[in-house]
Amino acid sequence: MLDNVAVSVKDLHVSIDNKEILKGINITFPRYAVTAIIGPSGSGKTMLLRSINRLIELIPNVKVSGKILVRIGDKLHDAYTLDPSYLRQKVGYVFQKPNPFPHLSILKNVTIGPMLNGIAKGKKSLEKLAEEKLKEAGLWNEVKDRLHDAAWRLSGGQQQRLCIARALALEPEIILFDEPTTGLDLYNTKRIEELMVRLKEKYTVIAVTHSVDQAGRIADFIAFIYNGKLIEFGPAASVLKSPVNELTELFITGRVLDGVKFEKTLG
Amino acid sequence: MVTIKKSIFIFLGSFALFLVLMLPFYFFGELYGASEFFSKFSFLDFILGPEWSLPEQRYGALQAIYGTLIVAGLALLITTPISITAAVAISEFIPEWFSERLGTLIDMIATIPSVVVGLWGILSLGPFLSNTLYKFLVENLSFLPIFQTTTLTAYNKLTAALILGYMITPFVVSVIKENLRLVPIEIKEAAYALGLTKWETVRIMLSYIKPGIFAALMLALGRAVAEAVAVSMVIGNTCSFSISLLDPACTLTTLIINNFVEATGTEAAALIGLGLVLFMISILLVLVSRLIYSKLLGGYMK
Amino acid sequence: MNLKKLRDMLYTGLAYLSLLLLTIPLVWIFFECIVEGGHYIISRPIEFFTDIGKPPGVEGGGIGHAIQGSLYMLGLALLIGVPIGIFSGIYMAERRNSPIAKAARFVSDILVEFPTILVGIVTYIFLASKVTGILATGPAAFAASFALALIITPIVARSVETVFLTISNDIREGAYALGLSSSKVIFRILLPAVKAGVVTAVLIGLAKMAGESAPIIVTNGISNFWFSKWTEPSPSIPVLIYIYGLSPFKEWQTQAWAASLFLMLLIMGVGFLARRFTKKLWVGV
Numbered sequence: 001m002l003d004n005v006a007v008s009v010k011d012l013h014v015s016i017d018n019k020e021i022l023k024g025i026n027i028t029f030p031r032y033a034v035t036a037i038i039g040p041s042g043s044g045k046t047m048l049l050r051s052i053n054r055l056i057e058l059i060p061n062v063k064v065s066g067k068i069l070v071r072i073g074d075k076l077h078d079a080y081t082l083d084p085s086y087l088r089q090k091v092g093y094v095f096q097k098p099n100p101f102p103h104l105s106i107l108k109n110v111t112i113g114p115m116l117n118g119i120a121k122g123k124k125s126l127e128k129l130a131e132e133k134l135k136e137a138g139l140w141n142e143v144k145d146r147l148h149d150a151a152w153r154l155s156g157g158q159q160q161r162l163c164i165a166r167a168l169a170l171e172p173e174i175i176l177f178d179e180p181t182t183g184l185d186l187y188n189t190k191r192i193e194e195l196m197v198r199l200k201e202k203y204t205v206i207a208v209t210h211s212v213d214q215a216g217r218i219a220d221f222i223a224f225i226y227n228g229k230l231i232e233f234g235p236a237a238s239v240l241k242s243p244v245n246e247l248t249e250l251f252i253t254g255r256v257l258d259g260v261k262f263e264k265t266l267g
Numbered sequence: 268m269v270t271i272k273k274s275i276f277i278f279l280g281s282f283a284l285f286l287v288l289m290l291p292f293y294f295f296g297e298l299y300g301a302s303e304f305f306s307k308f309s310f311l312d313f314i315l316g317p318e319w320s321l322p323e324q325r326y327g328a329l330q331a332i333y334g335t336l337i338v339a340g341l342a343l344l345i346t347t348p349i350s351i352t353a354a355v356a357i358s359e360f361i362p363e364w365f366s367e368r369l370g371t372l373i374d375m376i377a378t379i380p381s382v383v384v385g386l387w388g389i390l391s392l393g394p395f396l397s398n399t400l401y402k403f404l405v406e407n408l409s410f411l412p413i414f415q416t417t418t419l420t421a422y423n424k425l426t427a428a429l430i431l432g433y434m435i436t437p438f439v440v441s442v443i444k445e446n447l448r449l450v451p452i453e454i455k456e457a458a459y460a461l462g463l464t465k466w467e468t469v470r471i472m473l474s475y476i477k478p479g480i481f482a483a484l485m486l487a488l489g490r491a492v493a494e495a496v497a498v499s500m501v502i503g504n505t506c507s508f509s510i511s512l513l514d515p516a517c518t519l520t521t522l523i524i525n526n527f528v529e530a531t532g533t534e535a536a537a538l539i540g541l542g543l544v545l546f547m548i549s550i551l552l553v554l555v556s557r558l559i560y561s562k563l564l565g566g567y568m569k
Numbered sequence: 570m571n572l573k574k575l576r577d578m579l580y581t582g583l584a585y586l587s588l589l590l591l592t593i594p595l596v597w598i599f600f601e602c603i604v605e606g607g608h609y610i611i612s613r614p615i616e617f618f619t620d621i622g623k624p625p626g627v628e629g630g631g632i633g634h635a636i637q638g639s640l641y642m643l644g645l646a647l648l649i650g651v652p653i654g655i656f657s658g659i660y661m662a663e664r665r666n667s668p669i670a671k672a673a674r675f676v677s678d679i680l681v682e683f684p685t686i687l688v689g690i691v692t693y694i695f696l697a698s699k700v701t702g703i704l705a706t707g708p709a710a711f712a713a714s715f716a717l718a719l720i721i722t723p724i725v726a727r728s729v730e731t732v733f734l735t736i737s738n739d740i741r742e743g744a745y746a747l748g749l750s751s752s753k754v755i756f757r758i759l760l761p762a763v764k765a766g767v768v769t770a771v772l773i774g775l776a777k778m779a780g781e782s783a784p785i786i787v788t789n790g791i792s793n794f795w796f797s798k799w800t801e802p803s804p805s806i807p808v809l810i811y812i813y814g815l816s817p818f819k820e821w822q823t824q825a826w827a828a829s830l831f832l833m834l835l836i837m838g839v840g841f842l843a844r845r846f847t848k849k850l851w852v853g854v
């Protein structure tokens with residue numbers, strides 16, 4: 001059973017400026033699977049994701065309590081006692097808006113992580129690594145002739161796949177995606193969805209998505225977050241077909257989309 | 268009615284036009300003033316002329332150009348690491364309430380008149396350095412040609428460069444600070460998400476604003492080249508090609524400031540010729556700086 | 570992993586060191602000014618501001634003549650430079666897309682970085698030089714004022730432009746909608762709305778100009794007597810510091826520190842005023 005755990009979140013509370021954002025979340029993310037986190041805007045999906053790789057600590061006046069265990073190799077580690085730098089190398093993150101280092105070359109974007117973290121050295125081996133990761137991210141064919149172009153010249157969808165390659169280059173165990181297809185066209189959305197599904201062979205994928213349909217297409221498990229709390233968690237099919245909680249049902253059937261309407265519905 | 272409405276803009280526009288014409292006016296003023304000299308000597312002979320000597324009526328600019336480039340270049344070398352680390356410290360490492368105060372303090376350096384900096388150089392810093400640092404350099408490192416000197420004085424290229432470096436630093440610090448502020452938060456987050464440390468993240472931010480830093484440094488170099496009074500007070504004012512930093516020198520501006528008012532005839536025209544060289548260096552640096560910066564803005568910074 | 574932390578700590582240490590390196594000279598300069606110069610001023614609190622300098626070897630003396638000379642020079646320079654700067658600044662903002670405005674913007678960006686000593690030289694050539702100058706006076710105070718005016722013009726123009734650009738278009742359109750002529754809109758509506766900003770622009774220019782010495786030296790030469798005529802050299806505070814600092818006489822050097830203290834306080838005062846104006850009197854536009 002424990003072998004199947006990639007991330008285990010216990011009683012996670014997060015507050016910013018003394019305002020409670022996450023109110024005691026307990027959830028276990030299974031290994032080598034895609035878990036989609038869904039929920040209305042402002043419910044705390046991004047904050048949950050950022051708690052896992054401790055990117056949340058960049059926010060001023062943030063307080064995090066609870067416990068997060070992260071599998072690295074065959075051991076579970078307490079994320080908040082690990083060196084954050086090491087944790088973040090092992091737990092990759094792909095942002096909502098593609099954010100490659102625009103001034104660096106495509107190649108350098110992929111190699112800079114391993115290079116600065118001292119994981120890989122030497123021009124040849126770095127280039128090999130980059131090729132491998134760009135292939136994995138499904139970008140290689142489009143950029144193999146222009147590896148030394150600056151990254152800002154790529155299209156949005158290409159930039160996002162470059163960001164994925166950049167995260168993969170550190171050989172993470174887990175990859176966190178925060179609505180990675182926002183603002184992309186159908187073609188790029190589809191490619192990235194396929195990619196996420198493919199990645200679960202080697203990595204654990206946790207993806208926040210704003211679209212229930214997308215969750216249905218990619219996820220093995222679905223977690224529904226509402227107002228800083230985990231409302232429902234289970235295999236994708238059962239959550240989508242026969243949700244236990246009334247809120248979940250309202251949300252996935254698209255009848256109510258934001259917090260205000262929820263409150264009203266609840267009377 | 269329409270003409271009355273427009274006339275105010277003709278009035279205002281004539282002043283703007285005046286402003287536009289100032290630059291060519293300066294250029295032709297320099298040419299005009301130096302014409303007497305260049306009617307006798309060629310410009311190339313002038314800038315390659317190795318010697319500036321009044322008694323022998325020889326007016327070669329090369330020593331002054333050499334002095335200018337060495338001193339200003341050294342000042343730039345001094346200011347670059349200091350201003351970058353200082354800007355990073357202020358904008359990334361120090362708590363906000365304190366960094367604002369520190370920023371104001373550093374801006375204060377820029378408000379010190381150059382003649383006051385020169386006064387400090389001649390009366391305080393120079394004597395202090397010659398008893399400490401320079402003595403040490405001469406006694407221990409004089410196997411290096413740049414630290415060899417026969418008579419150690421307080422007033423030499425190194426003193427001038429240190430003072431110049433100090434004078435241009437606040438400007439560079441403030442430009443780098445401003446540039447760092449403009450780095451999108453997404454870039455920082457991306458770096459942290461890769462497990463990079465604070466300084467590695469800063470390194471990426473610095474590479475992001477590299478064109479901005481270069482542009483600032485070019486402007487700073489221009490300011491160092493153009494500074495006259497403070498340099499003339501501490502450089503020792505003896506033209507030479509000596510490679511030693513501990514030997515005195517002269518620069519384009521120091522020759523002008525020391526001799527211009529009393530100069531007549533060919534000498535005055537030759538001094539204006541030095542001004543022409545200064546003019547070209549300054550304009551070149553400003554244009555290069557603008558070019559670099561607009562490239563940055565045209566690229567990934569939108 | 571630990572090596573990484575160590576390196577980070579080293580860099581952080583260097584960063585703080587660079588801040589220290591920057592503050593030491595500043596503190597040192599102020600310290601010398603206050604200790605050396607402050608003492609002199611306190612020992613002769615009136616004489617220092619009203620008297621003329623004494624020859625080396627003679628006790629006492631003040632910088633009254635230099636203060637007076639500076640006031641004259643700066644005054645005339647403001648009188649010439651400020652209107653040109655304001656008018657062209659307004660034009661750059663209100664006709665921002667016209668070719669002249671664009672050119673003026675480009676040129677003034679270059680001019681604010683232009684070596685001030687060259688401005689002095691050109692002014693001297695055209696106005697004061699005995700050979701080529703229109704007035705052929707030789708070194709003279711009015712030439713210094715003209716040079717300073719030319720120096721301050723682009724600074725004021727650029728700041729005034731920025732100030733006018735902060736005015737929202739609603740106000741402009743509202744004013745024009747009342748049927749007012751352009752000159753009324755500009756001088757009766759817009760200028761009063763941003764007058765604090767314009768004052769700030771002038772003060773910033775003044776602060777920069779007040780410390781200038783090179784353009785004065787090449788146009789006006791050196792004088793240590795009372796201001797007499799515009800066509801004669803005049804003393805000024807920065808040039809007095811220059812001569813006294815270069816002199817081998819202890820009394821003069823002390824007075825150079827005292828004059829430096831006074832000049833810096835003056836410039837800081839002007840800068841402080843400028844900031845006050847931006848903060849307090851800015852009529853929210």
Ligand SMILES: Nc1ncnc2c1ncn2[C@@H]1O[C@H](COP(=O)(O)OP(=O)(O)OP(=O)(O)O)[C@@H](O)[C@H]1O
Pocket residue numbers: 016021039040041042043044045046047048059210
């Ligand atoms: N930097 C911040 N400072 C203060 N409050 C924040 C900050 N970031 C997020 N919040 C608050 O935390 C709550 C949860 O935000 P979060 O970004 O996790 O929502 P989300 O579920 O990801 O929403 P979306 O779908 O819009 O991305 C929101 O109420 C938001 O206002």
Ligand SMILES: [Mg+2]
Pocket residue numbers: 045046047178
């Ligand atoms: Mg979000």
